[in-house]
Amino acid sequence: MKIVQLISRLDEIGGEQSHLIELVKQLHKNGHQILILTSNEPFIQQIIEIQDLGVEIEPLYFMKRKFHLWKDFRAIIEIRKRLKSFQPDLVAMHSSKAGVIGRIAAKSLGIPTVFTVHGWSFSEGVSKMKRLILEKVEKYLAKHTSKIITVSTYDYQLALQRKLVLQEKMETIHNGIPTQKTTEKISNNTPLIIMIARFATPKRQDLLIQALSNMQEIPWKLILIGDGPNREQNEKRKNDQNLQDRISFLGVRNDVERFLEQADINVLLSDYEGLPLVIIESMRACIPTIASNVGGVSELIIDQHSGLLVDNSISGIQKAITLLIENISLRKQLGDNSRATFEKHFTIDTMYAKTIQVYQEVIKNAGNENDVSQINRYKY
Known part of the structure; x- marks a missing residue:
């Protein structure tokens, strides 16, 4: 053809x-x-x-x-x-x-x-x-x-x-x-959270930073990958909350698979969505995703089975992140289920x-x- x-x-x-x-x-x-x-x-x-x-x-x-x-x-x-x-x-x-x-x-x-x-x-x-x-x-x-x-x-x-x-x-x-082989997941001593998204509507990195700023008493690190018009104001938000040592802005990357393999939790917060590829990439990498329950997201994530669905409230986001940070066995279970779902439906x-x-x-x-x-x- x-x-x-x-x-x-x-x-x-x-x-x-x-x-x-x-x-x-x-x-x-x-x-x-x-x-x-x-x-x-x-x-x-x-x-x-x-x-x-x-x-x-x-x-x-x-x-x-x-x-x-x-x-x-x-x-x-x-x-x-x-x-x-x-x-x-x-x-x-x-x-x-x-x-x-x-x-x-x-x-x-x-x-x-x-x-x-x-x-x-x-x-x-x-x-x-x-x-x-x-x-x-x-x-x-x-x-x-x-x-x-x-x-x-x-x-x-x-x-x-x-x-x-x-x-x-x-x-x-x-x-x-494409399908890729995965190595056995080893949890980081300090849980590594990742969000891969353009800094623009409808993505909500601001909600994630705000939620994490209220959770400074427990260990975590955050990597934000992407660029866009809202990046500068989110970097300012990080500095205002004194999170310079805990949040890294990496810009646009061509090796996101490597960072997903290293991460413990993937997060995607949005006001609206279609069917986000980044969630499928996290499923392939065998890590659980916390995502806003909008658009086609629920077609990828079965709540409590292959990830956690949240509304865009700060309290709901904090609750989901805390649950996965404190429960390594749940993270592994959701990650394994995500990989199985990927292999069956999203190759x-x-x-x-x-x-x-x-x-x-x-x-x-x-x-x-x-x-x-x-x-x-x-x-x-």
Whole structure:
């Protein structure tokens, strides 16, 4: 198959970017011809590595993260030119922005499309007026989308509740990552807590720092990995609470697996979520996660079995952290259960097999459609 993968940006690592990278690696490995279209921002190291494997990546000059009517129109024209040249069997899109302009460009050429939802743009964190507009946009575009993949059942159900998409057009395929061998976990004398997340909405490193500042009588250390606009104010919060010796800010890292292997507890506090890859990474590393019970998080963590789900209250967060710090055997049990759940449901092999099946079905069905634009989709 010839497949275009379209994503808004690849200048920072996140759930959408990690998903795309692992998917493209498998597609390329299995002989499919891939073209990645993205913004013209500098690429992260992981993208340079797959480019070195022979995957074609082309920057889009007018693709920007924020919506901008004139630039988005130019981006659609730009994408159409690339699609005409590459003549793909399918265009797959990741991120809300790419999903909008990508589907418009592909539809104008009669090319079948798959839009992967890593969290609906209208679900949380936006104003009511903006949410209504985005819902209408998604409802319109869904009619012109061959298939929509949601990475969480939460987003699948949300679309049905809002009557945005016909059920037969959607499928949930959970994120997956490569399997890695684990060594036997040895608990640190001072429990090591880790949170890996961008310092921006919807992540709540501030809640974690506040909770831990109230727990200075018990031993712990915290590592925060990531960068973003809220980092400076969180570093100030650490200094204000005199936690300089207990909290480390490490910035963006390409070796997060190494830190997860060393950690005793993973924490992810958020106001809203899709299906966080960092939790799957902690499951693979055999460590328990304390996470906000939002979005698709409960599809990863069974409370008290493979981790702890919390509301975003300081008292609830403190209670969960204290429980795992003081109970090494519980940490091990939850970590072992997490690993077992990962191996059963969240490997790259499982995700890839389901995704490639969707791609094949979409291309097959496109060939059977009577729509003139589909029949003549290569007569650009």
